[in-house]
Amino acid sequence: MAVKVAFLQNSDCWGCHQSLLNLHLGLLNVLPALEIVYWPAVVDFKYDSLKAREDGEILVGFVEGSLRTKHDIAQTKLLRQKCALIVAFGSCSCYGNVHGLANQWSKDNLIKRKFSEVESIADGSGGEPTINTPGFADKIVPVDEIIKVDAYMSGCPPKPEAIASAIVFLLGQKPFPMNDLAFCNDCSIKDNCLLDKAKLCFGPITSIGCSLKCTSNNKPCVGCFGPAKTVDSRAEKLNNMVNNLDILSSGDKKNLYEFLPLFLNVPLMAGFDLAGDILKQVKKRGTLETHLANLPPTTEEIAGKIMGYLRDHRDFTEISNVCDTCPRIIGSKSTMTRVKRDYEGLPNMEDCFIEQGYLCMGPITKAGCGGMCIKVNSPCTGCYGQTEWGVNQAERFADTVLKGFNVSLSKDELLNQVKDHLGTFEKFTLAANRNFKGGE
Amino acid sequence: MGKEIVVDPVTRLEGHNVLKVKLGDDGTVQDVQFSITTTRFFEKFLEGRYCEHIPRITPRICGICPIPHHLTPTKAVEDAWGVQIPPAAYKLRQLLQNAKQYSSHALHFYALAAPDFLLGPMADPALRNVVHVINKMPDVGAMALKMMDFGQKLCQAIGGKSVHPIVAIPGGMKKPLDEDVRDLFLKQIEDQVEWTKKTVDIGLKVVEDYWDVVANVGVVPTYYVGMTKNGIHDIYDGDIRIVSPNGEKFDYPPQKYLDALGEHIPEHSYATHMYYKPAGYPEGIYRANTLAMINCADKMATPLADEALQAMRAKVGNISHHTFAYHWARLIELVESIEVIATLLQDDDVVNPDCKTLDVQPREGNGVGITEAPRGLLLYNIWSDAEGICKKANLLVATNHNIAGIEKTLMHVAKQVFEDKALDGLKLPDPWIK
DSSP states (O other), rough: OOOEEEEEOOOOOOOHHHHHHGGGGGHHHGGGGGEHHHHTTTSEEEEHHHHOOOOTTTEEEEEEOOOBBHHHHHHHHHHHHHHHEEESSSHHHOOOOGGGGGGOOOOHHHIEEEIIOTBBBBBSSSSSSOOOOOOHHHHHHHOGTSOOOSSSOOSSSSOOOHHHHOOOOOEEEOOOOOOOOBGTTOTTTGGGGGGGTOOOGGGGGGGGOOHHHHTTTTTOOOOOOOOOOOOOTTHHHHHHHTTTTTGHHHHHHHHHHHHHHHHHHOOTTTTOETTTTTTHHHHHHHSOOSOOOOOHHHHHHOOOOOOOOHOOHHHHHHHBGGGOOOOOOSSSSSOSSBOOTTTSSSOOSOOTTTTTTTTTOOOGBBBBSSSSHHTTTOOOOOOOBBBSSOHHHHHHHHHHHHHSSOOOOOHHHHHHTOHHHHHSSSTTTGOOOTOOOOOO | OOOEEEEOOSSSSOOOOEEEEEEOSSSSSEEEEEEEOOOOHHHHHTTTSSGGHHHHHHHGSSSSSSHHHHHHHHHHHHHHTTOOOOHHHHHHHHHHHHHHHHHHHHIIIIIIIIHHHHHHHTTTTTSSSSSHHHHHHHHHHHHHHHHHHHHHHHHHHHSSSSSOOOEEEEEEEEEEOOHHHHHHHHHHHHHHHHHHHHHHHHHHHHHHHTHHHHSSBOOOOEEEEEETTTTTSSSSSSEEEOOTTTEEEEOGGGGHHHHHEEEEEEEEEEEEEEEEEGGGGTBBBBEEEHHHHHOOSSSSSSSHHHHHHHHHHHOHHHEEEBBBGGHHHOOOOOHHHHHHHHHHHOOOOOSSOBBBSSOOOOOOEEEEEEEEEETTEEEEEEEEEETEEEEEEEEEEEHHHHHHHHHHHHHHHHHHIIIOOOTOOOOOOOOSSS
């Protein structure tokens, strides 16, 4: 049975929707579950049709974009009224995004530049257009300043996989293959089993049917096909291993974080923030509210032990920033001796950007992207939002890198060498900074 | 009392628009207002930013065409600082720009436009969308999705992210394409060319089916703006070209844009009205986007696309004012983009690590960069201080070039519909999807 969803576009770029569309063939699995009742970019329902719906009639409303105009504010409030759940979809909605940098100036100054001063205005016209236009908000604020938000999905844009996973999760769909047999039956290296080498491999409890890419590359199965209806005999070995997770290598620990979301088809914790997130439930309440349907007892035991471990272990909260998912070496041969600008030279692909002298927002930015910018040799600029709020981000950055990275500069030297603090440290989040006055 | 017809919002396009048509007592069209209802003031908040950060901010202007919004300001900063880029970077950027063109044109044709034609203009609005097209024509739907996927994945492979890329920097590109990744895309070229041809066949069938509409509705003489390189169609680099309603062509180097492009601030829209300055406003109102590009080009850059261009010109003339021929023009550009992609993927410069000038220095100056985005000419003018901090920016973005032209076209069509009752006698085909 399809459920009703709505996608709202405030002042935005459409990119979150393009990211959803980037699932491409994957859309064919998601779309049949949705009855789209509002999505101006794609379907032909008009604003009046949204107004005409009953309160709470729509299950989930996705709010994309910044609150720049008075109409943005009005339609966001309307959507709240019509939806049972609201997801702040993307960094505009969560934090205001780059548009929040406009909060440095008063509304009048913004309007003057755009509608009166611009060099190409050539016929003496000018001034704020006021006919059939909604008017502008004085400054941009995050969506949760004007309505209650149930879930946040940050990222500019959020990754397609995270969006799909969130939709599937929110809609209560669990399209596991749930094949009868476990991965081990198909495994190409079963005579050379990774479990025998004390590698944490989830093959014994995971469904068959994948392309076996992981084990073919001598990497353990991370459970992405979900649970199998029966378990392989090797499951006992796995069950014993998860009794003592402390001895695992850090790589294996990272596999744990990967395993749970993939295996149980819940959103990745760092990319999607929701009280209903399975890991958050475990962390907050110590129990699991999400129903796990008909898992074999051994599977349930193994999943339970891992969740228990994550709940109690400090690594669970510490895998949180972009550096935690970055392949570059921290503590490399390089040391920052002055702050370099991004156009200078070319960084090498191995060492931490910061240690090579370039500013990278990785240490203070929420994980969830998988380091896509870093892979093309460009530092993180912070689009997933900050890991801590209500503090001076420039100082927090300096404190963090002076503590954990090869930097031979004092805090003052470092910060003085950065000419654009707002554009560097709060490019995506200035609107969410309540201490920022601005508006000159 | 007259009547007001309001379309709020205008759907299946990028951006935020409301259309109002005012009719008098006698049914005549009094006014048409196409209002763009938001703007975000990039022209202001780029001030004070590091110039090299601008290309990492401005892609947020458009999530459908973030690639041109990444490359164009990079070119503007390079122009301001007098920076040259290695040939490998130039080709890599061309490839990136064409990958975007390919996915965007496929998306536009299948997701935004096709539902109108495949279901017919009188279809139930609840069904007139790409989701329904995919459900009813799964083979075509899957093909369309695989085309978009190819373009977007190539954008991601080069740009780092397909939405809001990061790889370009004043001086070149931060990283070339990996060789093994390049090979994976090369393997898919044959299929993609095949699907592009199938798409063109579908498009031509639509044109034939709707010929009465194409030939008679919204045929509006205007000026056109586009970009060509020595007269040849190019979407990464070239000069601004203006075409007059009767086909005269005028070229301007990017730095001379203020001689050619004027902005009028309307009272009813946050997007401004652009016009050809020597002709004045409103006489000089021009249109942008695919048909404008096709009208500007002496010829296409690649053989199959040029053949397609000649076929179109044989049917609609050298300069076409047919609004519905925009779709046709888009398909010609689609063909060119896959041909360019195929050629560049075989060029070892796209995997050449020598793709960044190392000794880049900021200097005080004013630089202009242009490219042709999928929706029209894109222009950035950036003023840098001696330290490379942005003092001022002027942006003339793709869709904005088209707003006045769209409104002018809507006025023409409104008169056709409400005064001449032109729709009554139109021949419409049986919908493909019933």
